[in-house]
Structures are given as C-alpha cells and as structure tokens.
Amino acid sequence: MNVSDEIDVPPFFVCPISLEIMKDPVTISTGITYDRESIEKWLFSGKNKTCPLTKQPISDSIDLTPNHTLRRLIQAWCTMNASHGIERIPTPKPPINKTQITKLLNDAYHSPHLLIQSLKQLKSIASGSETNKRCMEAAGAVEFLASAIKGNTNNNDSATSVEDEALSILHDLHVSETGLKTLLGFKNGEFIESLTRVMQNGIYESRVYAVFLLKSMSEVAEPLHLFHLRTELLMELVHVLKDQISLKASKATLQTLIQVCPWGRNRTKAVEAGAVSVLIELLLDCKDRKPCEMMLVLLESLCQCADGRAELLSHGAGLAIVSKKILRVSVLANDRAVRILLSVSRFSATPGVVQEMLKLGVVAKLCLMLQVDSGNKAKEIAREILKLHARVWRVSSCIPSTLLSSYPSYV
Secondary structure (H helix, E strand, O other): OOOOOOOOOOHHHEOOOOOOEOOOEEEOOOOOEEEHHHHHHHHHHOOOOEOOOOOOEOOOOOOOEEOHHHHHHHHHHHHHOHHHOOOOOOOOOOOOOHHHHHHHHHHHHHOHHHHHHHHHHHHHHHOOOHHHHHHHHHOOHHHHHHHHHHOOOOOOHHHHHHHHHHHHHHHHHOOOHHHHHHHHOOOOOHHHHHHHHHHHHOOHHHHHHHHHHHHHHHHHOOHHHHOOOOHHHHHHHHHHHHHOOOHHHHHHHHHHHHHHOOOOOHHHHHHHOOHHHHHHHHHHHOOOHHHHHHHHHHHHHHOOOHHHHHHHHHOOOHHHHHHHHOOOOOHHHHHHHHHHHHHHHHHOOOHHHHHHHHHOOHHHHHHHHOOOOOOHHHHHHHHHHHHHOHHHHOOOOOOOHHHHOOOOOOO
C-alpha cells in the first residue's frame, strides 16, 4: 500500500521486509510479525530457513499465526485516514487447510467426470498464497496432478485440457525438493515418460512447463534416476532447444541437458539427437554471455565422447565458432572452449584436423591466450594443446610472428 509522505504511519504497521503497510499480518515462531505475502515469498520462493530480522532458524513445520489484533488496528487506522486517500484493507480470507484439499482430491478421484472442475478449483487455490501451495503439496496434490497427466493417453479435447491444466498447476506450485523427488520416482519413472509425450504433442505452454519441470527434477535427481533416460526424451529436449520457443525455455533446456548428459548413455543419445549441430548453429548468432557459457559447457560435455567430437569436426563451423568465442565472452567461456579443443587435440587430431586448426586461426588464438589475461586454467590448457602438436604448428607461417614468440617450448 502506497502512503503519502505527509502521513505518519505507526512503525509497527509496516512489514520489516517490504516496508509497506501490512494487509495480512502474521506472526512466525520467532515472535516477529510480517505481512503474509512478504514472509511467504521469503520462506517459500526464496527457500530461506531463517527469520529475516533475528536470523534465528525456523522449523520445517512453518506456522504463520494470523495477528488479528494488529490487523484490526491497521484497518481502524486506515478508516481514520480515509480523508487522505487511504483505503481500508479488506479482511483477508483464511488460508485453505489440508482437510479441505484432501476432500477435493478424494472427490476428484471418485468422480472422474468432475476432474476438470476440480483442477480449476486447485488452480484457484494455488493462486491464493504460498501457504496454500504448500498445503496442497502436503495433502498429496503433486501425486494427484502427476496421475492426471499420466492418465491422459487420449488425444481428444477433454483429455488435452486435463493435461494442460494439471501441468499448469504443477508449474505454479513451485514444487519442493521432496515433491520433485516424488515425481522422479512416480510409478517407476512413468511421469518422465508422460512429460516426454507432452513435449512431443503438447501445446506451446505445456511444452514449456514440461521443460521447466524436467529442469527442476534433474537438479535434485539421484544419478540412478538419470542413467536410463529414453532416447525420445533427449530428442525432444534438443527439439525444444532448436525451436527456441522462448529465452527461459532455452535456458531451462540447456540446464537440463547439462545435468543429465554425464550419466549413462545420455551424452551419446543427445549427440545422436543432433545436439552438437544445434549448439553450433545457436553459437553462431549468440552474443549474450550467459547463454554462450551454457552452450559451451554442454558442448564440452558432448565432446567428451567420440561421436560428439566427430559431429563437431564434421560441421563446417564447429572448430571456428569454438575458437571465435575465446576471449570474447568470459573466463568461463574461455575455459570450456579450450577444453573442447583439448579433447579434439588429444583424441581426434588426424593430420587433416591438425592442419584445419592451423588454417582456421585456432592455433593463433591459443598463442594469443598466452599473452593476455584469459584465466589461469584456460591459459594452462592452451599451453598444453600447443605442446601436443608443436612439431607441426611451431614452424607454420600461419602463425603471426608477434604470436610465435609466445609459443611454449616442448620436450
């Protein structure tokens, strides 16, 4: 609530976090009162475990006790200052309780024809407050929504609406780590298969929600959950990346692929899905630091396998774009780019590849790295690459004399 500077506001009416007059004051276990919306955002969205003012830890069973006395005082003060344009805050609706959510879920389980109506009610409840979202999760809403999505195997409009609505609610819930792990283990991984199907056939919004969920799930997953991902899932993630649905979706897709590729055969499956060529094409036009870094991180992971290196070398712009990004993006980008070149130099350096690296200016760029501030680790790797093929590169006229002086000695 915005208040004129001419009006003196009692300090205990003001939320210590937002510094605005409280609309729904609640007291936490440390005895401090905050506005419900502000403290919920602090505790749930920010995933903080301490009181903002006292820094004391807050128990896992977070209780927000309504401060009715303070709310009535604030409402009375607003009424007294109505002539200054202050509007009386409405009495807030009480948060939903677990019993109400459980009844709603049970009714939906036993009356499938009411499923869409139940989902709409859940969506409305979730939009009410962060407390409502946590209450929904505690009552089993995550499993219920996962079942609704898994059970949708038809292509009719009604089934699609159920899937879209359930995915939208799961996204809005900002599911906790415990809830995400529940989704990972849901009926032996069947929920991930459901998300794959959504990414194959779903509408724009549902495809995006599926990617966001996969990203969150991959961040908390145990390696066991990531070892046996299906080829179809990796293919769909690469398709989403290629389609560039949105900046947020692309970022979430990159993060997911970075998380899952090191496990099992996921790296090879991603290469087979065309991830290397897609990354190269995207890097050609990418000028923003963070996306460039993430693409190079993923590309470096993919180039740790022979198929990934082969795809990089078969693309006309593969080596060139990796070299181009060195010294143009960030220290992290330098590090990942030279690691890609190191993998190629160690394991895929045919005579033709060695000559190509020379002609494309890759070797000159590596020499330049030794002369400028490119990051100590990246500089060390660049020196190692130059030593690997020094007998070919050191005597080449393709390296400017100004850079040749920095060429490392070798044994």
